[in-house]
């Protein structure tokens with residue numbers, strides 16, 4: 001089975017948690033894509049939900065699939081949000097933001113009763129940090145913010161895409177930071193978010209309700225904190 005099959009298997013298992021009447025948060029990325037596809041199928045079969053997305057691209061996909069979208073202003077809490085991750089540690093803390101949507105994803109995750117993370121098994125790690133941590137920064141004074149990040153012992157790389165600077169849906173930039181092994185993600189997230197030009201970072205600490213991981217044989221593991 002290839003990685004895409006495993007992403008689809010994990011995504012489809014997570015979508016089973018969605019029931020009639022729920023408010024659903026839609027994640028971003030190649031794994032969340034499969035969840036949105038499956039939600040679209042279930043809506044066509046008669047599932048009655050309302051949803052909001054964590055990125056413009058997921059919103060467009062949901063629209064194409066006929067998933068009923070409502071403005072965030074109309075939502076108090078999400079019953080369920082389903083999203084991918086770049087790394088999941090053994091406490092189910094995450095690195096997210098490989099797809100650049102970490103801020104909106106964190107807003108949705110924080111407002112969700114059940115934040116369900118879908119991954120292929122290769123994303124499960126003992127300790128976070130092999131994947132460079134995405135940090136969303138405002139363009140204003142970016143060089144000064146990058147200097148502050150360097151004081152934390154990293155060499156931040158401002159993300160580019162197709163030869164151009166990558167700009168998030170919020171008009172910001174992403175600085176990818178290799179911290180190496182992150183033993184204490186909670187304290188790192190606090191230190192990063194204290195820097196004035198930092199909007200947020202890709203560490204999701206203590207937010208996960210469940211992880212659905214598909215192993216190389218297609219078997220599914222559900223992990224709970």
Ligand SMILES: O=C(CO)[C@H](O)[C@H](O)COP(=O)(O)O
Nearest residue numbers: 029030031084097098099101
């Ligand atoms: O955080 C994300 C986007 O900002 C994604 O969930 C994360 O990068 C995983 O992506 P994929 O499912 O494509 O491997």
